[in-house]
Amino acid sequence: MSAVSLKNIRKTYNDGKLVAVEDVSLSVEKGELFGIIGPDGAGKTSLFRILTTLLLPNGGSATVDGYDVIEDYKSIRNCVGYMPGKFSLYQDLTVEENLNFFATLFNTSIEENYDLIKEIYVQIAPFKDRRAGKLSGGMKQKLALCCALIHKPTVLFLDEPTTGVDSVSRKEFWEMLRRLKEQNITILVSTPYMDEAVLCDRIALIQSGKILSIDTPKKITEQYPGKLYSIRSANTHQLLGDLHSYDNTKSCFAFGESLHYTFKSEGPEETRALQNHLTVLRHEEVVINEIVPTIEDCFIHLMSNES
Amino acid sequence: MKQFLVFVKKEFYHVFRDRKTLLMLFGLPIVQIMLFGFALTNEVKNSKIVVVDYAKDVSSQKIIHKIESSNNFEVEKALLGYNEIEAAFKEGKIKLALVFPSNFNKDLMHLNKSQVQIIADASDPNTGNTLTNYVTSIIMDYQKELMTNANVPYAISPEIRMMYNPELKGAPNFVPGVMALVLMLICVMMTSVSIVKEKEKGTMEILLVSPFKPFLVIISKAVPYLMISWVNVCIILLLAVFALGMPIKGSIFLLFAESTLLIITALSLGLLISTQTESQQTAMLVSLMGMMLPTMLFAGFMFPIENMPVPLQVVSNAVPAKWYYIIVKSIMVKGLGFSAIWKETLILMGMTMFFLLISFKKFKIRLA
Numbered sequence: 001m002s003a004v005s006l007k008n009i010r011k012t013y014n015d016g017k018l019v020a021v022e023d024v025s026l027s028v029e030k031g032e033l034f035g036i037i038g039p040d041g042a043g044k045t046s047l048f049r050i051l052t053t054l055l056l057p058n059g060g061s062a063t064v065d066g067y068d069v070i071e072d073y074k075s076i077r078n079c080v081g082y083m084p085g086k087f088s089l090y091q092d093l094t095v096e097e098n099l100n101f102f103a104t105l106f107n108t109s110i111e112e113n114y115d116l117i118k119e120i121y122v123q124i125a126p127f128k129d130r131r132a133g134k135l136s137g138g139m140k141q142k143l144a145l146c147c148a149l150i151h152k153p154t155v156l157f158l159d160e161p162t163t164g165v166d167s168v169s170r171k172e173f174w175e176m177l178r179r180l181k182e183q184n185i186t187i188l189v190s191t192p193y194m195d196e197a198v199l200c201d202r203i204a205l206i207q208s209g210k211i212l213s214i215d216t217p218k219k220i221t222e223q224y225p226g227k228l229y230s231i232r233s234a235n236t237h238q239l240l241g242d243l244h245s246y247d248n249t250k251s252c253f254a255f256g257e258s259l260h261y262t263f264k265s266e267g268p269e270e271t272r273a274l275q276n277h278l279t280v281l282r283h284e285e286v287v288i289n290e291i292v293p294t295i296e297d298c299f300i301h302l303m304s305n306e307s
Numbered sequence: 308m309k310q311f312l313v314f315v316k317k318e319f320y321h322v323f324r325d326r327k328t329l330l331m332l333f334g335l336p337i338v339q340i341m342l343f344g345f346a347l348t349n350e351v352k353n354s355k356i357v358v359v360d361y362a363k364d365v366s367s368q369k370i371i372h373k374i375e376s377s378n379n380f381e382v383e384k385a386l387l388g389y390n391e392i393e394a395a396f397k398e399g400k401i402k403l404a405l406v407f408p409s410n411f412n413k414d415l416m417h418l419n420k421s422q423v424q425i426i427a428d429a430s431d432p433n434t435g436n437t438l439t440n441y442v443t444s445i446i447m448d449y450q451k452e453l454m455t456n457a458n459v460p461y462a463i464s465p466e467i468r469m470m471y472n473p474e475l476k477g478a479p480n481f482v483p484g485v486m487a488l489v490l491m492l493i494c495v496m497m498t499s500v501s502i503v504k505e506k507e508k509g510t511m512e513i514l515l516v517s518p519f520k521p522f523l524v525i526i527s528k529a530v531p532y533l534m535i536s537w538v539n540v541c542i543i544l545l546l547a548v549f550a551l552g553m554p555i556k557g558s559i560f561l562l563f564a565e566s567t568l569l570i571i572t573a574l575s576l577g578l579l580i581s582t583q584t585e586s587q588q589t590a591m592l593v594s595l596m597g598m599m600l601p602t603m604l605f606a607g608f609m610f611p612i613e614n615m616p617v618p619l620q621v622v623s624n625a626v627p628a629k630w631y632y633i634i635v636k637s638i639m640v641k642g643l644g645f646s647a648i649w650k651e652t653l654i655l656m657g658m659t660m661f662f663l664l665i666s667f668k669k670f671k672i673r674l675a
Contacts, residue, residue, distance in 0.1 A: 054516065055675060073673075082516040086509045090510060093317065105310055
């Protein structure tokens with residue numbers, strides 16, 4: 001039995017005018033770290049709210065830990081841990097009071113499951129008498145994770161836990177998740193950051209409420225059709241414009257300081273032709289390299305296929 | 308049970324850590340009582356009046372003496388002509404003039420009737436009316452004394468009795484009113500705002516995804532405000548008794564029981580508002596507009612309901628504060644027992660049940 005399974009889940013708002021989730025089916029195995037990757041407004045939060053029984057789906061069925069999200073919502077509320085996207089602890093309560101409150105709310109105590117949160121809690125323990133509202137973004141996330149974990153949930157739902165958190169804290173946060181996985185807790189995490197996708201066991205790419213692809217990050221990047229090139233020059237802006245107007249361009253996106261580029265028809269000849277073309281256009285320091293596609297490249301590719 | 312207690316404790320933290328809330332919770336009743344007790348009173352005190360005594364006989368002197376000894380007037384004696392009286396009024400120096408004709412006592416003794424002229428400044432009709440009433444009642448008082456002494460038969464005097472409030476004090480009227488106002492405001496606004504706050508801050512999401520029963524969320528929200536309201540009732544009663552010198556004639560226990568009933572009514576109304584609003588501002592606005600105005604207008608302590616047009620009188624029946632005001636007045640001022648107020652109590656109970664029923668029906672166990 002899978003820990004979480006969705007079958008043709010559909011969610012609309014405004015009497016069906018706005019479709020947030022369309023026909024989503026997926027299943028997450030026990031003990032898996034599953035990522036739902038997609039930009040803002042892709043339907044990630046709606047999906048999480050359906051699974052945590054906060055919203056009723058308009059169609060389809062879903063189970064969490066074997067319980068139906070509609071019929072057995074009470075059982076689900078007993079066994080899952082949920083960390084909403086927005087920081088949702090009591091800002092005027094101290095770190096310790098918050099943790100204590102949520103522990104008691106779930107019929108447990110900090111002592112009982114301390115080993116589970118120990119590694120995370122020791123980092124915020126020096127601030128335990130500080131009000132939650134006065135913590136830094138990273139600290140807040142750690143506290144929220146502690147509160148979501150304190151009752152030893154079987155499935156943990158983390159809705160964009162790293163949004164608005166600095167990159168060091170983000171890295172730390174993912175390390176914590178990996179360690180939690182060893183405790184055999186199923187973790188569902190959503191994120192708009194594509195670079196975090198590789199840290200998951202399996203991922204689902206989601207866009208406009210539709211699943212584009214579900215697989216391990218490795219397989220998704222392997223499935224990228226054709227070859228991907230990184231192109232750099234002294235003037236990136238000019239380069240982007242020129243490449244867009246080039247005949248053999250299939251796609252071209254700015255990616256940090258370089259451009260990610262695909263040919264309509266490719267081969268060593270075409271690469272050389274492009275190099276010449278750019279030299280004629282007086283681009284300096286042109287470097288064209290074949291690269292391994294990232295999840296983001298795959299996402300962009302799948303997204304353009306969809307539309 | 309442990310969950311419940313920790314939740315109530317959390318609510319108390321919220322209240323005691325927010326200075327603004329705290330100030331409002333405990334400052335409001337004190338300010339209101341002081342304001343109504345000393346500033347916004349419709350009692351008339353130390354009004355300047357002039358007595359024009361052409362008679363200067365036993366009767367007129369006695370009446371003047373009585374008026375002088377009353378708290379309400381500052382008497383100025385002068386022999387003025389009619390024109391001068393008018394001039395004094397126009398200057399605003401005096402509020403009332405009392406004129407004794409030259410043979411006041413003689414007429415009274417021989418003809419058994421005599422006249423006295425009371426001229427009041429009616430530019431403020433309420434003050435004019437009140438002052439005239441004061442003076443009239445003093446004269447009547449004297450007339451009564453005279454009759455018992457002289458044993459004159461067939462002399463008829465109109466009997467005016469100011470029931471329950473013979474001194475026409477303002478406090479008996481407004482203390483129950485302020486109690487109703489404060490309890491309604493605090494309970495309705497605080498519960499609705501504190502529940503909506505959980506929605507707005509997103510903490511409701513976590514509370515819902517927990518084994519804690521949603522209706523217990525509501526109950527544990529209400530408990531702290533019930534306790535705080537009890538403290539407020541005590542503060543108001545202490546102020547009324549010791550600062551305003553207003554005795555509690557009926558049973559304090561009954562008064563507390565009935566106040567608890569109104570608090571629960573208000574809490575359930577706050578709950579109802581919270582189920583219908585999404586932001587703290589809306590909840591606050593609805594509570595303020597929906598509670599403060601109707602309570603002030605229709606409770607009956609500022610404007611007598613009997614004077615209102617019939618449609619408004621009908622509307623006033625829907626205001627819980629009106630019934631509570633009647634109850635508190637009956638207990639505090641008239642000293643009546645439960646048998647006199649069971650009907651009002653029943654109405655309040657009915658309202659509470661109604662509000663609770665709708666709120667529990669409307670309370671969302673999910674987000675939408």
